[in-house]
């Protein structure tokens with residue numbers, strides 16, 4: 001899968017992502033929720049959940065189906081992605097009160113109150129590394145004190161600085177910890193995604209890690 005191929009656009013420009021959606025160049029789209037999310041969902045907080053960079057929204061729907069008391073918001077820059085999510089929600093018989101999709105920018109969108117749970121899968125790696133500190137600062141605004149940030153970290157490569165490619169930018173556990181800990185998150189649990197719970201296209205052991213982070217402080 002290549003995510004930096006066909007233009008002079010850069011992934012920090014909304015038009016880069018909208019262009020990919022409009023051209024149907026979405027190789028990250030596996031057509032299903034992440035199996036580890038489905039497995040761990042019963043252990044995750046109820047209440048208000050956010051999935052930034054949700055793409056087609058499979059994970060949004062999985063979080064909502066698992067817990068009818070969980071109100072889930074999928075956020076994506078692409079109107080097309082949000083429309084797909086809305087169709088899937090309607091097909092699943094879920095209400096627009098429980099599941100909403102917002103077309104917007106993670107760094108700027110308006111929300112009523114912070115979230116009990118934020119789930120990040122292939123969103124951190126979609127951002128150019130110079131935005132990682134801003135990503136963590138924004139997460140600290142979005143997650144309630146004692147709330148949980150669940151990161152599925154992919155694609156994990158050596159230094160994780162993003163320089164080795166990705167797609168689009170490689171990551172590492174250290175790349176997350178180095179921005180999340182100063183922003184006020186404590187790691188509760190982490191590990192390799194067990195083979196039984198890897199997504200179909202995830203290549204090898206160690207390429208995908210998970211982390212449960214709690215926001216500390218008031």
Ligand SMILES: C[S@@+](CC[C@H](N)C(=O)[O-])C[C@H]1O[C@@H](n2cnc3c(N)ncnc32)[C@H](O)[C@@H]1O
Pocket residue numbers: 017018028029030052053054055056075076077078081104105106107121122123126
């Ligand atoms: C690599 S894709 C992953 C999609 C989804 N998480 C999945 O696994 O199928 C990254 C997604 O983030 C969205 N995105 C990129 N930058 C964004 C931003 N600043 N705010 C909201 N969404 C963004 C893109 O439109 C794209 O759908």
